[in-house]
Amino acid sequence: MKVAVTGANSSVGKNLLARLCKEQGVTVIAGVRSEKAIPDLPESSLINPVIINYDDTNSLQKALDGSDVVIHLAGILIESKHSNYASANVAATAAIVDAAKKSDVKNLIFISVVGASPKSRNAYFRSKGVAEELILESGLGARILRTPILFGRQAAGSQAIVGMVSSGQAKLLGGGHYQMRPLDIDDLSEALTILCSTTVKDQVTYELVGPGSASYRDIIEMTAKIMGKEVSFGTIPIFLAKFGAAITSILKGGGITPTVIDVITQDEVVKTNADSEIGITLTPLEQTLKNMTNLGDGYDR
Secondary structure, eight states, X not given: OEEEEESTTSHHHHHHHHHHTTXXXXXXEEEESSGGGGGGSOOOTTEXXXXXXXXXXXXXXXXXXXXXXXXXXXXXXXXXXXXXXXXXXXXXXXXXXXXXXXXXXXXEEEEEETTOOTTOSSHHHHHHHHHHHHHHTSOSEEEEEEEOOEESTTOHXXXXXXXXXXXXXXXXXXXXXXXXXXXXXXXXXXXXXXXXXXXXXXXXEEEOOOSOOEEHHHHHHHHHHHHTOOOEEEEXXXXXXXXHHHHHHHHHTSSSOHHHHHHHTSOOOOSSOOHHHHTOOOOOHHHHXXXXXXXXXXXXX
């Protein structure tokens, strides 16, 4: 089986590539945007790095040609001068759908986010919702996987928490009382590997989150206990954070915006977790926190 992965040099992409390479008979096309990203990929003879350009349909089609499954990971939360939601989340997805059709790809898997909706007032959630519509209307056999914040040794969210705990200080938006359902990055890779092994003719949307809910503040306190550290907490009022983000993002032409702050502070809630339907056993939150602080005890999923 040949699996093509976009955004292969992201923390999720690298974790997924390493997991896929453990499967017998699987080869991987690792799609990245530049040659500079290739050295960061896992080293394996089963991985074929390919430079992809979402604006060049012919080259994108050639990159995907012969793939049984395409996993579209690429996308952004934080906009910059060079990339926005319309291009990175919507147009790139449209390009992948078009190339997948022309390449006779059998299945498409799209990584979305909990809260995605084409009718959302939040620009990020709306862009992901519009991208989902492109998948659903593609006519391809497809799975959409909505995910929450991801935790793992290489995940940005985990590194931020470990950094705060290590410094002994944590300044939290609104006191950090918003509820989270963090998903272990290894569990996401496992779920994607399982989904790759089955072919579907219709389109299915899953919501896959971690097994437990906790506030961001509680998660930091749990991490501090695991690391044997003490943390003092400070609060940044959300309205002040949004005001500062609005000004700074305009001056810089990107970065943290009020839109991003709304995403970060939204409660992560799902109606039905897809772990049983997909066939995956989720890692307990405490174990995930141990793993991301390099204090894991060899827990085997």
